[in-house]
Amino acid sequence: MAKSEKNKILIEKLMQTTFSLRRREIVQEDPSVKDIMERWPALQMEAQVYAEFHRITNINLRNQFYSELDRHIPRLLAIYRQKAGRTGKVSEALRNILQLYDQQIPDIDIKRTTALWALSAYLCEGDPDFYKTWNAEERDEPDITDTPVALVMMVTENTSEMVPFTPDSFSIAVEDSMMMMSIPTFSDAFTLIFGLMYALHSADPCKLTNTFTFIQKVVMGLDDGKTLKPRLLGLKNDLLQ
Template sequence: MDKNLQMIERLMQTTYALRRKQIIADNPSQSVKDLLENWPALRIESQVCAEFHRITNINLRSKFYAELDKHTPRLLAVYWQKAARTGKTAEALRSIFSAYDLLEQCDVNHRRTAALRALPVFLCEDDSAFFRTWNTEKESEPDIADLAVGLLTMVNEDPSSPVQFSPARIAIVLEGDIVLNDLSYLADAFLMLLGLMYALNICYPKKLIHTFHFIQKVIMGLDDFKPLTPRLLNLKNDLLGRV
């Protein structure tokens, strides 16, 4: 049965204050599964974006894509500078760019994927738990039971390059549960994950705290009145051409 999205939007708008009270004040430790059972509309992409707008008064899709696209050329240039050096971070960046160089680089989705996939690597964060892969032809179930927050890239064959460049689909995982599972590109997945984090009051993964603070503060312009760490401030200054 098709969803009546207009009715869902009206009901979600009407119950917004009740929902925020329940999530933030009444039971902030409530599980994601329970929250989504109470508010199943937050499994719908359009309602994730709508909820983010209710909370921040910012259009999630347009702001995220516009700012990411604005910063991507400089981000890629900064990554390349680091990739030319020695060390594990440089080697990991070169691996990402070796795959990117084989793709059609005028494709905006490839550029966005490179900018986002290389971001935690550049920031020297451990993303091994956050990015998971599921070969749907070889594995009946994904290995996500221990995953609190992450992105699951589904592939139909053994990948010969970083899988985020050529996914069959990408899913968002919260507390071991697939919440959204039909996303086409890595940028879409990051965008929806950010929206869900705000909607469900979810903390950023500790091992990727710099990555998500960069997306929050630099890409989305959402200030929490805490100063940027030196690592993020240096990257922001690089993007803005400041010394």
């Protein structure tokens, strides 16, 4: 991993060979993220996050995530618009997001961003420590102090409400450390965070539990044996109508 030209085939072979050892260490010893990354630095590679998720679940994370999310997007946007037409803080938050969405050219990345960004608002969740903006013109490094996990949006102009749609790139921070940088889209960063939670055996962000549970159970179809909370069950039923 220290080489500038990495032998990705060899790295994949070694990560596959050491999978059982790595899972035993991570699950049983519960080391810090810093210790995990010093021991298994290949987990900072996007390809190895996807590969590790497949080793754990036998599911292709990227394919499953985008296939199911894209299938649900039309219905999700319709549900958001229906809720946005009502009164209350949740409806107002959804209206603001959808107004910004309507100003964009609705390609697939914009639709995915809107579906994921509005999901937390619809589920009455919000975490300013998870969604962070880093203006590279104002500071050399993002403020990730006391950050369990964050999706960092990098901009080079004045921050605006349209940041999720118009950043220069996205990064991922876990336990005060920058893990991955220069991720091209919001949905790619969100997918990688979900995969990292499995690879690192980490709990979901506490203020976004419903959001990540929805991704886990409804989008990814991963059942942990627990029943869905009423709010999540209601959204799932609305999607299947």
